[in-house]
Amino acid sequence: MLKTPKVAIISGVQGDTRRYRAFHLREQLLLCGVECEYSHITFPGVGDFADWADVLILQRVTWNRLVEALLQRAKRHGALVFADVDDLVFSPEAYRWINSPDFVDPIRLGLYRENLNLNRETLIHCDGIIASTDFLAFHASQLSKPTWVHRNGFSLEMWMHSLDALKTMGSELNERIVLGYASGTPTHNRDFEIIKPVLQRLLDEYPYLHLHLVGHIHPGEDWGQATTRVHRLPFVPWRSLPKVLAQFSINLAPLRLDNPFSQSKSEIKYVEAALVKVPTVASPTAAYRYAIQHGKNGFLAADSWDWEEILRRLVEDANLRRAVGECAYQDVSFRYAPWKRAAEISALFNNAFEQLGGAFYIPERDHHPIDDPRVFQHIWLSEAVECRPNLIERGWYTLRARGVNVLLREIWIFIRRMLAPIFPFRQSKSLR
Secondary structure: OOOOEEEEEOOOOOOHHHHHHHHHEEEEEHHHHEEEEEEOOOOOOOHHHHHHOOEEEEOOOOOOHHHHHHHHHHOOOEEEEEEOOOOOOOOOHHHOOOHHHHHHHHHHHHHHHHHHHHHHHHHOOOEEEEOOHHHHHHHHOOOOEEEEEEOOOOOOOHHHHHHHHHHHHOOOOOOOOOEEEEEEEOOHHHHHHHHHHHHHHHHHHHHOOEEEEEEOOOOOOOOOOHHHHHHEEEEOOOOOHHHHHOOOEEEEOEEEEEEHHHHHOOOHHHHHHHHHOOEEEEEEHHHHHOOHHHHHEEEOOOOOHHHHHHHHHHOOOOHHHHHHHHHHHHHHHOOOOOHHHHHHHHHHHHHHHHHOOEEEEEEOOOOOOOOHHHHHHOOOHHHHEEEHOOHHHHHHHHHHOOHHHHHHHHHHHEEEEEEEOOOOOOOHHOOO
């Protein structure tokens, strides 16, 4: 008789990637009635989950001797092990396509390249791979592993904060229109450069147009008379992000189409903006083509002419902004909702169990829309969980798993980043 599996999700990272791929997945499985636990690879006792779980999911876990022992423990009692990926961090050549300022440091670049190969090793040792986009799934499948796509979606807590932001939104002031770009990492400057000349022209032409840049983005100093309308806002915690996005009139999501690392990105910028009814203009990567029906729930801009023509229409037409924003909200409320993702992940695993021969089955449920996300507040992970692992936990794990040499390099990288505001990373002109 097939049994409902117990699932353990083990993450190797922190930040938004862990939230979307580990925390949200845990919530979706709990909505399926599956017993599911989360741990971080650095936590004491993480090996006990390998003994407990029928299904082990390694989310961005870098291969080392402790991970190898973890998999051996899981395999001893017949557990299935999956790797989850949401970036092209398993390709040995991926570093060539990442515009990270600190890659000019040879120690940082060298360790990152090592980690790319070790991430690949993790995928090779797993029974199957779960990816956030079709692009990633295609590349992961080159490792001759069965691969499935499970797209990112919002969580119930994200939905709650977005609903709160919608309630506090004032009516849009016609004399002030905000173009917004939110960057979660310092690797998107080249993406922003795609649209910078267009934004400069529009800011010069429309005196009521403002540009809000949130997070790790450096717009440069060449904005002329529009400089006072270019506003840099600090990176904000995700629980506060909906209120920031709700101030946008138009959400910008440029990505370089000639960059495989950019192509691997999911459509979360569209989802986050849509939850507060803000229309998105995005580059037509595979993920955004999947998410956006051009002109209906958003816009796709392939080149500078597209960007300028679409943004002009949206700047000049408040009714169009509201209509597309509302359509985007309705779309993500249906296609990206936790109950929708819950139904999809149960079907995904049942398909995987059939392919891989696992004696498990997740019973089908009727996943109805949830009226009040707070009803499920008891299954949310606390902010305290998000704060871990701390630096000491991470350092101790590195020492045990990979030795003193890697630990010393990680300490150097941390100190060098702390000093970056005083001693910035300097790229040669050939690398810019």
